[in-house]
Amino acid sequence: MSATAVHSLWTTAADPIQKIDAPNIEYGQLAPTLIVIGAAVVGILVEAFVPRRSRYYVQIFVSVVALAAAFAAVVALAASGYGTTKAGIAAMGAVAVDGPALFLQGVILLAGVLGVFTFAERRLDPVAHGNRVDSFAAQAASVPGSDSEKAAVKAGFTTTEVFPLLLFAIGGMLVFPAANDLLTLFIALEVFSLPLYLLCAVARRKRIMSQEAAVKYFLLGAFASAFTLFGIALLYGYAGSVSYATIAQVVDGTVETVNPALADTMGNDALLLIGAAMIVMGLLFKVGAVPFHMWTPDVYQGAPTPVTGFMAAATKVAAFGALLRLLYVVLPGLRWDWRPVMMGVAVVTMLGGAIVAITQTDIKRLLAYSSIAHAGFILAGVIAMTPDGVSSVLFYLAAYSFVTIGAFAVVTLVRDAGGEATHLSKWAGLGRRSPLVAAVFAVYLLAFAGIPLTSGFAGKFAVFKAAAEGGASALVVVGVISSAIAAFFYIRVIVLMFFSEPRPEGPTVAVPSPLTMTAIAVGVAVTLVLGVAPQYFLDLAGQAGVFVR
């Protein structure tokens, strides 16, 4: 900056005051996010002002109503053409309102509703001091096993803060796949990550493990965020803007206006490549792709199971949405550089998840590795770089999130004296004792394995087809091999449940309230409907599969 320029900064006061235009915010188009965030704020106020006894009910009411209203807003936006013809950029370029954003927001909101249901479950744990309790600690701040905790349990406290936390997380997730500049992307990432770190720490049982998981998640998440932020800085240096559209223009060489202050660094490809790789790495961390997956098993195992179910489903949806937008809107001009790299990531993710899952003995860890393998399958669709690739990923995410929430909800039902009985050996013979629960879980496992007539098959078929047509046949071969490996451990659980003798001291299956039952039933219904008649939803995803630029 030259001396005259600096001087001019000090002398502008003499000039007539320039009128600052008020930002133009399309509240209607942002309604889903605003409703959810607003409800989260209301939830905090509820914590402050509503008597402890009624908080639980008020929180559930607020959460469900807010999510339903937000979903209705999404549907209304989609119905009035914001997903297709009227798609555009809102909030001064910060947020995109287009097909993929609305589709994924809808999925996240539905997953959120099911998440609220599983969070609110109070019939599974034995009654403590005359109070029904949920999966969350009586008082998260008390040291596990301490007197203060005992007192809190005795007083019948519950951590109803989980509901506003869940709403904040959902709010962030709604913005994440719609973010249209890098700063919004980062803020959305933090808005949904921080509540999740907290939620992981508040398990009622095995809380030390839960807190360990939360700390690990937080540390590694912060580490990944730092990479992302650094990548954002580099990309800003490269393009002189954080806006997706401008960066894309610079990549393509079609940029019109150049910020003179950044003229020196602009167009430096090293900045672009390194920056892009670092942002992508942050997103790959969130989706749990190898080698950024290490947190997944520990966190999935340690977190309260309802949180795990929600997180596994919704985080993946949001993060893949953001990844899709980044790769399809910002970096399509760079695809010859990132495609081979992402292919490598997809291959090691599919194989790594499937192979390590073979030797797992804990059902939650097993599902964690399964989710890693699924991240690899979805990456195969992402890499296709075709409209079909987008729609197949959208479909896969929708199918996968319902299966995941449902499967983790079933995990909460199988219990022994120590809480949930997650060790696989305890699941032996479950099919003889509780045929219905075991059959439902078998449906989920078959869907994970991608057996026809389940949504898993339709999704897998869609992404593999897109990948093959996008010229990544090798990836499809690896995908099919990993599916075969993965089928082994899914089927093994089914064999264990139905063809092993039940153990005498085996776990019991708790009868849940209608809340969890709804979550499980919806999961099964969606799994079967998407599996038997996927075409309508594939078409829907196909219509929604165009990004606005």
Place this chain on the structure above:
Amino acid sequence: MENLIALLVAAPLLGAAVLLCGGRRLDPVGHWIGTVLASASFVIGAILFADMLGKDEEHRALAQHLFSWIPVEGFQADIAFQLDQLSMTFVLLITGVGSLIHVYSIGYMEHDERRRRFFGYLNLFLAAMLLLVLADNYLLLYVGWEGVGLASYLLIGFWQHKPSAATAAKKAFLVNRVGDMGLSIAIMLMFTTFGTFAFGPVLEATGETGEGKLTAIGLMLLLAACGKSAQVPLQSWLGDAMEGPTPVSALIHAATMVTAGVYLIVRSGEIFNAAPDAQLVTTVVGAVTLLFGAIVGCAKDDIKKALAGSTMSQIGYMILAAGLGPIGYVFAIMHLVTHGFFKAGLFLGAGSVMHGMNDEVDMRKYGGLRKHMPVTFVTFGLGYLAIIGFPGLSGFFSKDKIIEAAFAKGGTEGWILGGVALLGAAITAFYMTRVMLMTFFGEKRWQPDEHGHEPHPHESPKSMTIPMIVLAFGSVFAGGFFGIGDRFLHWLEPVTEHTHGHPPIGATTVTLSTMVVLVIGVGLAYLQYGRRPVPVVAPRGSLLTRAARRDLLQDDFNHVVLVRGGEHLTRSLVYVDHTLVDGVVNGTAASMGGLSGRLRKLQNGYARSYAVSMFGGAAILIAATLLMRAV
């Protein structure tokens, strides 16, 4: 009108669903539901028939397209029906005889506690059989084909508490599987050759297709027909299938299902017309089977097995006629219909006899029953006269035409086939007279069973005799109705085509020779079984007799060649599987497990090493991205 076609299938299908899913509370009314729905199907068939008669013969075929079953580009499978004169004939036969047998079963199965289920299976059979004859493409026909196979399996093994019934059901299912394989291969060949399964396009395209392919398709269709219609070499299941309840034997294993093979060949007439080699094989199969069945029928003492041999033999006639091409198609179907009447009648008669004789099936323990069961005697007797071809009765008209057509094939083949058909007629007369004499004439030979109960032969209830009487009417008049003035020929000709052959001998000569062999057959049987008392214990008999009692050693042959051979084959395959395949599979699995165990160790629970892995990953990611640009 065409919208009624689906109802034909839907009515019995509904019955099957209701009866099989309805549970015990339907037990008191189950048989009525089944019978009413079967009859409803018959009524719909009759309405369609009346409508069809009102149109001129070129425009009688109806079609109904329900929905696209498997719509894939280039692979179109539709649920669509076609009702032409050929299908109509079958619809009336199936629903007509089917309804009568439903009525008969009400009485016959009265004391069976699983009667509701029995009627459910019968309805299932009707639905599947109607689907088979109404389908407008081979794939849908295949669905019906498998459906009747399933119903047949369930009904043969209906008394599954008897090991013999369970085994017989399994045997029927397995042997049919061989034939079904033929049909599925034929359908695949059709798809690769013609690109479609629909009757219309496939049969029209036969003109432009190589003879080799058509011969292959024809032979595969013939294999399918052999399985379903119990023709040599897949005939072995039919005799054992008599373990099923007698109404089942009458409906499925005499009148309708076993004739599906004939339907298949006649329906695929254009394919066979263009493949003379396949036709020749068909006629040979028919000729061999008609002798085979007739010889077996002569030696059996079990009344139902004797009738089963006869069924095999009569279907042999039909297959022979179908193999003759356009000179025989009409007569194959005509014999099929008349046979449906008199053979169903004979089986119901046999069932009635068994009903009165404590389920005794050995004819050597019958004798003189005509006094005790007058209605059964008369109806059975009319069926008997019809099947041996007594002048004026049904069999006379239809069988005579087949013999004539066989001679008309021309050349040496014609003489051989015609001669075999004539010989078959003589043997038919012999074994049927034998059945008649052993059952209804002579002295009573029944004795108390091991519990000391002596059978008290008595006439069966009305619900059983009325269907027998109706069928007896058919046995007597159907042939004349069809044959005189070539009514049936004109009815079916638009579908199957017909050409008059040039028999080397006149029609009158053929008829006269048939009469002569008929008299010889009946006379020989009379000398053997009418003039002399029938021994209660079967005599040792000649080598041929003993072989015939063992179904001409069919099971021994199958056991030695197929079962032993198959066992050797499977044993060696199992060896290969255990050593080679399992070795590779288990090796892969073990190495995956090992790899998994090693990779698992990376997951050590320390956030610091996770962070290192992430850092390394990020470094590799960045390096690889840069490398990609550099390359």
